[in-house]
Amino acid sequence: MRPSEVWRSRGPHALWLLPPLLALLPHLDHVPLWLGLVCLGVWFWRLALELGNQALPPRSMRALLALAGLAAVFWQYGSIVGQQAGVPLFLLLLFIKLLESRGLAEKRLLLILTQFAAMSYFLMGQSILVSAYLLLVSVLGVAVMLHLQAEGRQPLLRTLTHSSRLFAVGLPLALLLFLLFPRLDRPLWGLPTDTTSAATGLSENMAPGDIARLIQSGETAFRAQFTGPRPDPNGLYWRGIVLSGFDGRVWHALPPQPASRDTLQAQGTAWRLSLTLEPHQRRWLFTPGLPEPLPQGTRLAQGFQWLANEPVRQRQRWFFQVYPAYHHASGPGDLQRELILPEGFNPRARELAQGWRQRNAAPQILVDQALALFRKDFIYTLRPPALGVHSVDDFLFGTRRGFCEHYAGGFVFLMRAAGVPARVVTGYLGGEVNPLDGHLLVRQSDAHAWAEVWLGPETGWVRVDPTAAISPARVEQGIGAALPATELPAALTRLSVPLLQGLRHTWEMLNNRWDQWVLGYGQAQQLQLLARLSPRLASTRWLAQAAILAGLLGLALLAGFFWRTRPKETPDAAARAWLKLQQRLGRIGLAPLPAEPPLGYCARVARLRPDLADPMRRITRLYLDTRYGNQAHELRSLARLVARFRPRRHRESPGNTNGKAHPQAGAR
């Protein structure tokens, strides 16, 4: 047979293989390459077997494959449970199961498992596109199940509409449950510690080159929506992680102290905003100023490090107000740790700073001197040359090319060497305002590092951004303007065509709404919803009850739908009326015998129940006339007669004829 003929004859039999493949495709971006290849290989093997109508591989071989897969996943992840290893393992076993699925029940089971495999991708991402794709896979999966159940007699297109209808009918119930099913504010079991590796974003360490790498990512870090005055996003520093420790090469965050001994004082006017943070699996939060009062579930640690009480494992929203201007002071004991430098590193930088100090020890003068040094002939670039062991020395006196982490790190080193308490702070600078709804989108590519310097008890800690000294454009116009065009990573090449830009803004706004209202829908939003119905209802106890009610209501809706959509197939009104009569007589034990014609039936009923004889004869006559005698105009009187015909079972024997023992049929 030629391939095209094989397709035509065997292709429909292989239709059930389509959903597993479609469910696998998105997973290919996170599973190891070998696993993806094995799954695809097994799939094509199964397809060939199906098309050739060949026998499946023996049981021992499948068992061997499954064991090998188990071992390989264990070797890759060091575990076979947990989200990270569990999803690839599930996929692998699902595809090996393809090799043993043959009968209807097995294929059906496989398609059910496929639904689960498709859904598991939500652990990796829940964007609009991913959700739409998975919905399609799901609907198609059910359509293929319908196709299988009908033994292939229904074309896929019809089962697709059937499947969509099934989903559509279940939709009201799904929406009600989505809104009201109680959400938890913490995980059910342990900490999903294995989720951390998937996260991109700032980390508690900063080595030269780290932020330059992060800049390549166009992923969203967070979104902010200001209510009331909106500050200019350019020059808006989102303070994140305080890095006070230095080991000669890497700046790192010191273990958080239980409580802050800093004194923080708000000044001036506040901004109100909501911050929707993408999950980064850590606890730090980002703020453009001093948050006051602190929102629920957050606290301040040593060094004005703002932390959430729980790691941010899902997209979370905080509403708070911040004071962009504030006074921040530390006690003398705490300042000591902002001066520590490891011995034996960067001798030339140390020497330079100590020379400055000997000339003038005023902190502000020292800061200016360092910035003046950077302004001279340093270059701001994403691709700085590699640095040696004495990284600060190499940078300051050798390469003189660097990105923000080089400048921030070098600057803080100089300050500490000169005896001025200083530290590195990482976070984000700038962002993009969506002109449609005004929300500010901050991407990973807006990541930035700067310094904070202690200028004495009166001034307190002051932010100094050495990058601004080299490349003022970075601060004023954002990262896209600060870098030469050739160095711009793909994520940063902004489209300049107005129409496309408009589309992009619309898309961003949609994503924002999606993130905030759909994905960010949690317990707090549920309670708000209930509170909107009635303030007394806003408690988790009511939520559970509301969810149960919603479930029941949804169920009733479903039942009602199917009750209402009875197919209209009853033959004709006369037959219907006759059937009703037979049923009523059947209830009192006078059902028609098999193959008993209407007149015979009538005669028998009349003989056994003389009291019913009269209405029975009239109805039979009318039935025969309307059904066979072309007297359709009598239909209504037939229906009326039958409706009034309500025979009752005899109390006494049929022979009894005295008085009122005969309930007159049709009398009512």
Next chain:
Amino acid sequence: MPRKPDSSLSFLPLRSPLLRRIFRLPAAEPLPFILGARRIYILPTRQGLVFGLLLLGMLLGSMNYGLSMGFLFTFLLAGMLLSTLFSTWRGLLGLRLTGIEAESGFMGESVGFVFQLEGVGAQPGPGLFLESAGQRVPVQVRRPGFALAPLRLPARQRGRQALGPCRLFSEAPLGLFRAWCVLAPAVTVLVWPKPVPRGRPLPASGMGVEEAAVGRQRGTEDFDGLTAYQPGESPARLAWKHLGRLPEPLVKTFVSPHSDALWLDWSRLAGMETEQRLAQLARWVLRADQAGLSYGLILPASRIPPASGPGQRLRCLNALALHGLPDPESHAAV
């Protein structure tokens, strides 16, 4: 001897009156039977249970990892699952069993019950099945709204064989739920005695003494008149034109010209056991019928005048099947 109908439906011991009461099963179900909502039972199939468990797993996963989309899809699939539940149930609701046509057979072979169903959907393959005594047949849609289910059961014992409880079930549309309805229609079929393999040769013809007294014999060739229909008579002989008008169905009778009638006489087989005698008589009936002879049958309790053709064959075989059994009319009366 006729045995009680074997309730070989493994899932329900329906002979117990209590269970019959619980499952609202009348002792003898009148036809037409309409499947009402209270008679339909529904349970998930094994795959349906797996689906439910997976949904539970997805729900727990969504709760643990705070996946909004996980919640939405879990509920969406649950809604879909429930809508198939109703869909399966609706597939049975309102079906009408309008008649069951019984087809007799020889003992040891099979008897047939053809169920006639109305109110099925117009789609091909409604996913309906009929099951009884371990036999399962798909319900075949013949034209929109009308379907047949020809069930064949082993013929166990000579005499009347009742159709035991049977189950009409559907797993459509997804095979995740099975809805079923247990029916116990009071339908019996005659099981003819199994003819002996070879047996004695046919007795010589012309032995009948009262041949002349019988006068006219029913036959196949010349139209003679109309007589009352008896169960088992060939439908080809039914007087269709009169069917709607008269209280009883009539059949046309014919006479055969030849008169050298053959009598198959019970008494001639003296010395054999009852069942053996019947088996021998059945073989004779078949042989005589095959040879196109005109033959009559004499049993201790009945006597069938000589005739030929399929009608005669039926009459004789039915008489053999019912030999020695109580009169069915005694309990068939209302």
